[in-house]
Amino acid sequence: MSNTPPMYGELQPLDREIHKNLKLDTEQSIVGRIADHNSVFLAAVEFADACKEYPIVFVRAGNGDGDGKPAVAPLAVLGLRAGSNLFIEGEKWTGNYVPAYVRRYPFLMARLDNNANNLAVCYDSKWTGFNEATGEALFKDGEPTEFLLNAKAFLENFEQEAERTRLICNLLVELDLLQDMRFEATLPNGEKFDVEGFLALDEKKYAELPDAKVLELHRNGLIALIEMHRLSMTNMNRLVGKYAV
Numbered sequence: 157m158s159n160t161p162p163m164y165g166e167l168q169p170l171d172r173e174i175h176k177n178l179k180l181d182t183e184q185s186i187v188g189r190i191a192d193h194n195s196v197f198l199a200a201v202e203f204a205d206a207c208k209e210y211p212i213v214f215v216r217a218g219n220g221d222g223d224g225k226p227a228v229a230p231l232a233v234l235g236l237r238a239g240s241n242l243f244i245e246g247e248k249w250t251g252n253y254v255p256a257y258v259r260r261y262p263f264l265m266a267r268l269d270n271n272a273n274n275l276a277v278c279y280d281s282k283w284t285g286f287n288e289a290t291g292e293a294l295f296k297d298g299e300p301t302e303f304l305l306n307a308k309a310f311l312e313n314f315e316q317e318a319e320r321t322r323l324i325c326n327l328l329v330e331l332d333l334l335q336d337m338r339f340e341a342t343l344p345n346g347e348k349f350d351v352e353g354f355l356a357l358d359e360k361k362y363a364e365l366p367d368a369k370v371l372e373l374h375r376n377g378l379i380a381l382i383e384m385h386r387l388s389m390t391n392m393n394r395l396v397g398k399y400a401v
Contacts, residue, residue, distance in 0.1 A: 161264070162190070162193055162196070163189045163190050163193070163257075163258070163261055163280075164189075164261070164262075164264060164280045164282075165280050165281070165282025165283065166280065166281045166282045167264060167266060167278040167279070167280060167281070168278060168279060168281045169266070169268060169276040169277070169278050170276070170277050170278065170279055170294065170304075172295050172298050172299070172300070173298075175294060175295065176295050176298065177288040177293075177295075178279075178286060178287075178288060178293075178294045178295070179286070179287055179288060179289065179290060179291035179292060179293050179294065180262070180285050180286055180291045180292050180294065180303075181285040181286075181287060181290055181291035182285070182291060182292055183291075184284065184285040185247035185248070186258070186261050186262065186283075186285075187244050187247060187248065187249050187258075188244075188247070189261060189283075190234075190241060190244070190258055191241050191244050192239040192240075192241065193234065193239075193241055194233065194234050194235035194236070194237060194238055194239065194240050194241060195213075195215075195231040195232060195233050195234055195235075196231060196232050196234060196255050196257050196258060197229060197230070197231060197232075197255070197257045197318075198210075198212060198230045198231060198232045198255055198257070198321075199230075199256060199314070199317040199318055199320070199321045200230070200317070200320060200321040200324050200381055201317050201320070201321075202232075202253075202255060202256060202317075203230075203381050203384040203385065203388075204384060205252075205253040206232050206253055206255065206388070207384040207385070207387050207388035207391075208252070208253070209251055209252060209253065209391060209394070210232040210233055210234065210251070210253075210388060210391055211232075211233040211388050211389055211391045211392045211395065212230055212231070212232060212233075212384065212385050212388040212389075213230070213231055213233055213337070213354035213355065213356055213385075213389075214228045214229065214230050214231070214325065214328070214334055214354065214355040214356065215228065215229060215231055215353065215354055215355065216228055216355070217229040225329045225330070226329065227322070227325065227326070227329070228325045228328065228329055228334060228355060229321070229322070229325060230321065230325065230385075231354070232255055233354075233391075233392070233395065235395065236339075236341055236349070236351050236392075236395050236396065236399070237349070242395055242398040242399070256310075256314055256317070257314075259310075260307075260310060260311055260314055261280070261283075262279055262280040262283040262285060262286070263277060263278065263279055263280075263307050263308075263310075263311055264277075264278045264279070264280070264311065265277060265278070265308075265311040265312065265314070265315050266278045275315070277304070277307070277308050277311060324378060324381065327378065328378075331361075331365070331369070332358070332361060333357060333358055333361055333362055333382075334355040334356065334357065334358060335355060335356065335357075335358040335361075336352075336354075336355060337352075337354055337355060337356040338350055338351070338352050339351040339352075339392050341392070341396045342396070343396060343399050344397075344399070351392075356385070356389060357382060357385060357386060362382070
């Protein structure tokens with residue numbers, strides 16, 4: 157399985173025979189897996205919780221639907237430098253809200269053989285929490301346990317929300333409401349650096365939307381998401397402050 161996503165080591169599909177004795181030690185903290193990531197994917201449904209503490213930005217994420225416009229995806233910014241996650245102390249996540257992308261680890265729903273209809277629950281075989289001695293059993297008598305079924309339900313919901321988010325982002329691109337942004341930060345010690353490579357709301361184009369389009373966006377909930385994104389950008393300065401601690 158190529159293109160292993162951030163956080164994950166080596167993905168393998170779960171098999172009720174091969175993995176009949178596999179257990180997951182849920183006591184092991186997973187935050188070390190994202191300690192050197194300064195951003196993480198965020199679904200639109202998470203904006204309300206995430207905007208209170210993380211800047212929410214957009215990034216180009218491959219090709220769009222063949223119309224020449226790039227696909228974009230939202231990210232929660234966790235640090236202003238590459239490899240810097242300001243929301244981890246030791247084995248603990250210090251933010252109030254943990255993005256679903258992090259919470260689903262060490263499982264993942266993946267397409268096998270690039271077949272969109274062939275989705276399977278996969279696990280990170282490199283994660284040290286998996287063993288055959290202690291923890292939550294994944295299978296019992298050849299059937300998935302309640303623990304694994306709950307994990308699968310979470311993954312399915314995550315995939316649905318990720319697809320919904322993709323459609324919302326396509327609309328933002330279609331309306332040309334995003335623009336390249338640059339954030340200039342000055343740390344308390346006087347060090348200056350720029351944060352680039354992300355997209356944010358184009359305030360001018362947003363203000364010039366025709367009334368009918370604004371009403372349409374309000375009805376489908378997009379105005380609320382845009383406002384959460386705008387609000388979240390004030391958290392950039394909070395992240396600067398965290399480098400002083």
